[in-house]
Amino acid sequence: xxxxxMVVIITPDVADDDVDDAIERLIRRPVEGEGGTLDEVDxxxxxxxxxxxxxxxxxxxxxxxxxxDPQKTTELERGLQISEEVLRYLLIRLEE
Numbered sequence: 001x002x003x004x005x006m007v008v009i010i011t012p013d014v015a016d017d018d019v020d021d022a023i024e025r026l027i028r029r030p031v032e033g034e035g036g037t038l039d040e041v042d043x044x045x046x047x048x049x050x051x052x053x054x055x056x057x058x059x060x061x062x063x064x065x066x067x068x069d070p071q072k073t074t075e076l077e078r079g080l081q082i083s084e085e086v087l088r089y090l091l092i093r094l095e096e
Contacts, residue, residue, distance in 0.1 A: 003066070012056055
């Protein structure tokens with residue numbers, strides 16, 4: 001198991017009240033389904049984007065710290081790539 005940090009920008013089409021459900025569905029379930037753990041979830045809220053992404057000018061930023069097997073990260077990333085609710089994400093491995 002390795003430690004990772006991930007920032008996800010969720011589309012502003014998702015209501016502020018539904019962001020927690022999106023986090024559960026897009027991040028928590030896939031990580032825990034692959035045998036990993038979600039250590040920290042920090043919802044930064046709706047922020048203005050530096051440049052338009054898919055014609056959106058703002059997005060809901062979520063910072064997470066997680067532990068998962070390195071071979072399982074591709075499944076997590078694939079789910080984020082095909083989701084229409086995710087504008088961008090960045091997964092970074094943390095040093096041990």
